[in-house]
Amino acid sequence: MLKNFLVTFLFTLLILIPIAIAIDIAEKVDNFLQHPNLGLSEIVNDYYINFTIYYTNTFMPLALFLAVILFTTKLSNNTEIIAINNAKVSFVRFLYPYFVGATLVTFLSLLMNHFVVPNSSKTRKKFEQEYLASNTQQQEFKFVNDFSLQLTDSTYIFIKSFNTDNNSGYDFTTEVYDGLQLKSKLVADYITFNPKDSVFSLTNWRLRKLYDKRDFISSGNKIDTLFNFTPKDLIYKSALSQEMPSPELINFIDVSQKRGVKNLNAYLVELHKRTSLPIASYILTLIAVCLAFRKRRGGTGVNLAIGVGLMFVYVFLLKISEVLGAVAGVNSLLYVWMPNMMFAIVASYLFYHARK
Template identity: 30%
Template sequence: MLKIIDRYIIRKFLSTFFFMLGVIMLLAMVFDVAERLSEFIDNQAPLRAIVFDYYFNFLLYYGNTFSSMIVFISVIWFTAKMAQDAEIIPMLNSGRPFTRIIRPYMIAATILMLMSLILNHFVLPRANRVRLDFEESFYRDRLLVENYHAEFPGNELVHYASYNSHENIINDFVIEKYDNHNRLVHFLKSRTATVAHGSSNWHLVDVFERIISYNDTIAFKDQVVNQKITLLEKHEKDTVLPYRIEDMAIRDNIAEAMTFNELRTFIKKEKEKGNANTPMFEIELYQRTSYPFATYVLTLIGVSVSSRKKRGGIGVNIAIGLLFVFIYIFAMKVTTVAATTVGFPPVAAVWLPNFIFGILAIFMYRVAPK
C-alpha cells in the first residue's frame, strides 16, 4: 500500500517528467515547423494531414524515443530540488533505509517503462507508418541506392549500379540465374530498367541476354560439359520479374513502421538476400525492448547523483546528469556502429550500454548518502 511519501515522490516524478517531455517536444516541433514549412507550402500539404498525420505521430515517436533521457533529467531535477530544500535529510534521519526511498522512484519508473513498451510494440509501428507515408508524399528527399546486391529465391542474383527514386530509373541492371548445380543458366543485363511501385511489370532498355542450356544432369570437374549458348540483344524489352522495386530500394527507417512479427519476417528475408543493412533492422527490433528498460538504470543513477545537497546548488546536479546522458548516448552510438560495420552482434550492441550503466548504477547507489 502506498504511503504519503510514496504518492508524493511518484507525483513529483511523473509531473516533472511530463512537463519536461511537453516542453522538449514543443521546442522540437517548433524547430521542425521552421525547417519544413516551406516544403509543406510548396507541396500543398493539407493542414489536417500536417497536424494529425505528421506532428501528432512525430510527437509520439520522438517523445518515446527520448523518454529514457527525459526520465533521467527529470529525476535529477526534482530530486536535486528536494535535496536543496532539505526534504531528503528528514527521510534519511527518520530511520528509513535508502531502499525505502528508492521504492516510489522505481514504481514511477515501472509505469513509464510499461507505457514505453506498449508504445514501441503496439502503437508506434502503426503511427510511424502514417508519419512516414506523409513524409514520402510531401517532403522526404529522394532515395538514392548504389551498388545493390541481393539473392532472391530460385537461385537468382540481382545487382545494379544505382537507383534514383526521383526519376525511378535503375542503371546497369543485371540478373544472374543459376541451376541446382550452381551453373549459370541465364544472364541478363540492361542499361536502364524501370518499374512502377507495386508492380512486377518491368521495362528494360538496351538488353543483352545469354541463355545457357546443358545436356547433362550432373556437372563433373574433370569433364567438359556440353552446353548450348543463346545470345539475344534487344533495344527494349517488357517482362514480368518476381520482385518489385520496393524489395530492392528501401529506406533505412522502413523498419520503424513494422510491427514485431512483420519486422522479424522482414529481417529473415533480408538475411536470405544478403542485405548488408540487416544489422540496422535487428538493432531496431532489440531497441524496442532495451530502451524502456534503460528507464530503471537511469532512474537509479539519477537518484544516487542528486540525493545529496551540493554547495553549487541544482546546477551542479544537472551538469552531472547531462554528462551521464552524453556518455550514455555516445556508448549507444559506438556499439551501434560496431554492429553495422565490424560484425558486433546487434543484440549485444543494444543491451551492452544498459549492462555497463547498470553496473555503474549499482555502484553509485551503494556509495550514495544513506
C-alpha cells in the first residue's frame, strides 16, 4: 500500500508541475522576448529550475491530498477495503501506511521549506526583479523613505531617503542617549556606504555633544565612520523573508526586535508558515482517507470533487490567515495555525464516524 500510495503521489505531483510551468510560460513569454540578450539557458537555469523547486514544495500538500483520494477510492472501488475489514483490521491500523507516507512527505517538505526553497528563491527573485518586474516594483525595493532604526539600547538613526541600488541617501541623523538624556547628535546632508570596507561616508556633517555645563559643536565637509548596520538592514519587505533560510530569518527577526522595528509580523508569518504547511499533510491525509474509504455512487469523480472543494477552502483560509497574521499587534502564530486547527476539528469528526 505504501509503495502504490507514494507512486500515486509522485504521479499527481508530476501532473501539477508541468501545468504550472505551462501557465507561467504563457504569461511571461512577452517579458522574455523584450530582452534580446536573455538566453534560453539563463531562463531555464536561473528561473525555471528554481520555479520548479518552489512550486513542487508548494504543491506537495495538495498532491498528497489528491493522491490519497485517488488511491483510496481505487481500493474502495475494487472492494479491497471490504476484504481488509472482514480480516478484522482496525481503521487505525489501516491508516498506518498513509501516515508513514505523510511523514516522509512532511520531513521532505520541512527540509525544503526551511533551507532549500529560500536559497532557491534568491536566484529566482533576482531574475524576476531584473527581467520581469515592472518599474514600480523595482522602485519599491530600490528606495527606502523616512526610516528609523535602533542600533543599540542607546543609539538611534534616522534617514529621510536611501537608495539601496547605489548605497547612498540624504538627511541622515544619529542620536546617542543616556537613559532619556540626549548625549550627542550627528547630522549629515548625505550618506554613502562603501561595501568593500563597510565604511559610511558622511558629507556636510555636523556633530553636537551635550555636557552638563556646555556643548561641543563641530562640523566638516566629509568624514568616514562605522555604524552597526548595512543598507540591507534598511529594507523591511515581506518578500525578502522568502529568501532567508530559517536560521537567518530567526536571527534577522531577533536583531530587528532588539532594534525596535515595530511590525515584524510579515516575517513571523513566513517563519511559522514553513512549519504549519508541512504539518497540514497529516490532517489532509486523514480527511482524504475518511472521505474516500467508503464506496460511493459516482466513485472517483465525486470524491475528487469533494476533495478539490475542501482544498480550495483550505487555501482560502490559509491566505486569509496570512493577511490577518501580518497585521501589527496580532498573534501571528495563532493566525497561521488557525486553518490547521479548523481542519483538525473536521478531521477528528470524520475519523470518529469512519472508525465506527
